[in-house]
Amino acid sequence: MDFDIKDIGLAEIGKKRILWADKDMPVLRKIRDRFEKEKPLDSIKMSCCLHVTAETANLVRTLKAGGADVVLCASNPLSTQDDVAASLVKDFEIPVFAIKGEDNESYYKHIKSAIEHSPNITMDDGADLVSEILKNYPELHGQILGSMEETTTGVIRLKAMEKDGVLKFPVIAVNDVQTKFMFDNRYGTGQSTLDGIIRATDVLLAGKVFVVAGYGWCGRGLAERARGMGANVIVTEVNPIRALEAAMDGFRVMKMIDAVKEADIVCTVTGDIHVLRREHFEVMKDGCYICNSGHFDVEIDIPALESLATEINKNVRNFVDEYVLKDGRKLYLLAEGRLVNLGAAEGHPANVMDMSFATQALASEYVLKNKGKLDKKVYVLPKEIEDDIAFTKLETMGITIDELTEEQKEYLSSWEIGT
Known part of the structure; x- marks a missing residue:
């Protein structure tokens, strides 16, 4: 074999x-x-x-x-x-x-x-x-x-x-x-992404500003769980319906360029390219953790981050790389920008x-x-x-649910019964 x-x-x-x-x-x-x-x-x-x-x-x-x-x-x-x-x-x-x-x-x-x-x-x-x-x-x-x-x-x-x-x-x-998608993406990604971030950094999420890029099913799960651990969660979106949903779910919603100025942690879960770019790195706080839980390592523009750095220190912790910028700020990239929930966790x-x-x-x-x-x-x-x-x-799971009665089935398939 x-x-x-x-x-x-x-x-x-x-x-x-x-x-x-x-x-x-x-x-x-x-x-x-x-x-x-x-x-x-x-x-x-x-x-x-x-x-x-x-x-x-x-x-x-x-x-x-x-x-x-x-x-x-x-x-x-x-x-x-x-x-x-x-x-x-x-x-x-x-x-x-x-x-x-x-x-x-x-x-x-x-x-x-x-x-x-x-x-x-x-x-x-x-x-x-x-x-x-x-x-x-x-x-x-x-x-x-x-x-x-x-x-x-x-x-x-x-x-x-x-x-x-x-x-x-x-x-x-x-x-x-x-x-x-309703379970794996929301509950699985939500929990395992936080697991990866915590294993890699040993960060306390309570009180941190946590930016979630994307409010699809993965983003929803991640935002919910980060809030559940005491983080102050900001959502960024390009879809107006999802942005509205995030706002009505109680999250702050803003443009990425504004969100990263406050962020202690930023995680991308969009499936798109260069969600975090040069202009975002340039205004991030010192010590910000950057990670991705989308499938490919393209959501974070790593070449742009490298071009801004005067020094790159690999594996300052397992799965954590330190990028030192010209003004002395340090940004921390987790799991090489790959899936943090699998790169740094299980x-x-x-x-x-x-x-x-x-x-x-x-x-x-x-x-x-x-x-x-x-x-x-x-x-x-x-x-x-x-x-x-x-x-x-x-x-x-030991759970049973009701079944429709014949009367209910007939009602749901009929247009004749009204008010």
């Missing part, structure tokens, strides 16, 4: 982490039990480009249980848990190509290794895998039945591909499924990833069941699959 990981000797630690996460992923376990019996992915070759974490390990275990021949590579150079990668290779015989902190050349070499698996189905977190296949592997386009996309940034890229007519196979936007808690990865597994099955019926477009899963995941999650 071919693989490329840091150290196979880390497997014992990694297995403990995988099994610890598994106990908090009851929906995915149920799917894995069914997949083990039914083998819905039998003989299908799958290449997955995802964050290599304990939660992801339980997803690829589920795919393998369903009969898939699966390989895994990292979707971000800093997001790999090396012990988990080792355990997947040694204990579960799943090839992994990922090393935490790998350089750009190694990152794309590992993506190439996953592509050379010659997949029928791909699974992505950021669309790097699909982009490489579309640009450089035309011989694979016809054999790929479909792909799944896990994150907002990836969906944005894939919809642009669809618009430009370059998408060559159907894609399921797992990120746009309610059981993913990513989302297993309990919330349970729904996201259950959705990924069922999306794979859906693509196979609908082989030849889907166009070269970006799709969202049918509502009945979302509902099934939600009902299963409620069941595992």
